[in-house]
Amino acid sequence: MTKIKFGTDGWRAIIADTYTNDNLKRVALATAQYIKAEGGQAVVLGHDCRFAGSMFADLAARIFADQGLKVYLAQGFVSTPMVSLGVVLQKAFMGVVITASHNPPSYNGYKLKSAYGGPSIPAEVTEVEDRIADEVPATPSTTQAEFVAQGKIEYIDLEKLYVEHCRKAFDIEAINNSFVNLAYDAMYGAGQNVVRQLIPAVTELHCDYNPSFMGQAPEPIHRNLGELSALLAKTPELNAGLANDGDADRIGMYDEEGRFVDSHQILLLLIHYLHKYKGLSGKVVVTFSVTDKVKKLCELYNLDCQVTKIGFKYIAEIMTKEEVLVGGEESGGIAATGHIPERDGIWIGLILLEFMAKTGKTLSQLMDEIYELVGPFAFNRDDLHLNNELKWQIVENCKAGSYSQFGPYKIQKVEDIDGFKFYLRDDAWVMIRPSGTEPVLRVYAQAPTDEEVRQILDATKAALLEG
Template structure:
């Protein structure tokens, strides 16, 4: 019998439900986690939560059985919860680990297994590797153990992680100021695990896709423009929304829309957050961003006298620095952002609330605030295009990048290349293109920035033409 080799990627282990993502394989991973916990902690404990996907409760209970069999205390969320809720829960309950059964923004057929450290952020890559190296070929301990028997041991108890998260939000934000400001808001949960939060804290907010639908209507719950057409159309049709927030399947990533129904990318969001936290709230600290982010973040950091560091893609690299250093903001191009004063974890709703509070307190529109950012870093546009190509072609393109085969893309001459994580081709100070294989999906990602959207799309088109022919 072939044993599936389980590998943790950029952000946890993810696989297709019923193929590799089975109770047996979830139990194998949990067995490795249990052994690791017992080696590293005198009295280990875990906080468990699952998102809205198929089988969430089944997979959570499977893992809980393995932990309880190993004498490990379990606190589990009843019903679906977001990743930030579990990360916050790990801190609140002083757990050794938080575990989230989620495939985040992946298509509906997937599920996954995320490991969160005691500090409420991704477990370090070295420790994840230790667990991965210990995954056994089989795990049968859970099969003859009923859920009733698990509860009878007294080692497992339920906790209300959503309630605790909402209470934390209420204490951190001036929700009254947002309510009274007259700012008209919308929230698209993409059928994800953040769907219950906004209606409880800001009940006047218009809602889209805030009901339980494990198939996400067949749509990958990733908050990028091509997946949020309904939200954009809703804003344009209603003409009465000032800003809209969207979050992904496990609500750790943010998508944002302006009053015109136009997508506001993560680079702009990161710049807005730094601008607000420093200029308006008087906060300081280092800024850490992933390799795929705009160089304009560095420009803004220089403007405000902040240290800036670029790291490889994967929020775990940012979280590690946030735990050890005084970090104001850590962020990725894909919508995962964390800020000082909260856990070292991506949190889409939290970031959206900062922007909404910024609008409410300043009395300015989102466009006005973006103009303030442009005054510091210059106007720009950005877009990402995912190329679904054969593995063979993907490897050829990466080999060509490594061999410096691409010295120009059409009329765009490459001035320099950065290779921290992928290949970033700079044409001048305001234009660049990046090529990188995804760490979680079978795609080649291409990214571009330029002063206008037309030019961004032209660069992406020329890039695809150049590398696929």
């Protein structure tokens, strides 16, 4: 049987290749066994907009119920944060989301959520992983409807609970009555229903159900969001853009000119708003690939800043133990105080829309405030699609210290918290890290301008592929 391993954020695989009913049953049974071994009695379960999500959720629900667990099952697609919030509100032991997040449409996946409403910590994931048997368990003969009649599966409206939670936390009326005119790109993902409920006047893009995502991986990065950028650039009455990934836990934003506001800028805006404007404090936790401008802003505001390995689960673990103001990663997964310890693309978007509404300033004007504090910077990332042999050879070269420069850029120092960050100057660096879920090598760079970032990325790619 296929050995099933959980990556940075859950198990993901290609549908009908290794993401099959048989393998899902193995993972679901291992999850149920772990929950029962820990004394848990209930699980919250949902799926996003991916192909066969309902079928896979039905199968997992029946496995859980057959094992004696109470299952709170969402009907229709939901976002990952909705499931995480549901775990807390229902006081369940664990949550499971059938999703492959931002991966290409051929993938599906399986995320684990703990009782605190965030990603399960690595030790818990290992406990489940170690219980995955080689044998395929039998499919329960009891139908979902029969389990419902027995009270073992109960339908839950996670979307309604989430909307009510947002209305309590934000001044939604102020946002809707302000100068803010939002364009929203759901990327055919699970955030679409919630955003149109909270902001009825929103201009929608890709807010319908399409499990193929029109062939595009639903990752909210600039190269995937050309329509949203162009719409803002050519439509003066629109002055903010929001995009979420397939399960709506990641965020991308655009200013009134159609310029991308990336996760580094969003993190800085959040710290600025929550601390400087709202008077809140706490630790700031970011992953290794995030701009070092976050450290600089934290120093200015006398806030503690901690850097973790890549993966939101490391941030979530800290959030369960300490007061964290903002936690986030380069890939658009960001969390903030006052919510569950979970990245949530809609929630973070609402914070920034409220920031605009309360100050009367556009995102570009608010970013100008940030640049006055920490200086200008640019960031970009290339995903090099390589065969695994070459990908891992480059990683070995990095470990061995084989690179002294990339083109004209000489390496001054190296950090290897998770991947390899090569500092080229005080204000410029490039980082190399293999994807944990795809045959991809990610190359990140920061410099003062977009032009130099591009030069660094191109020089690095040439050096990697030469060697």
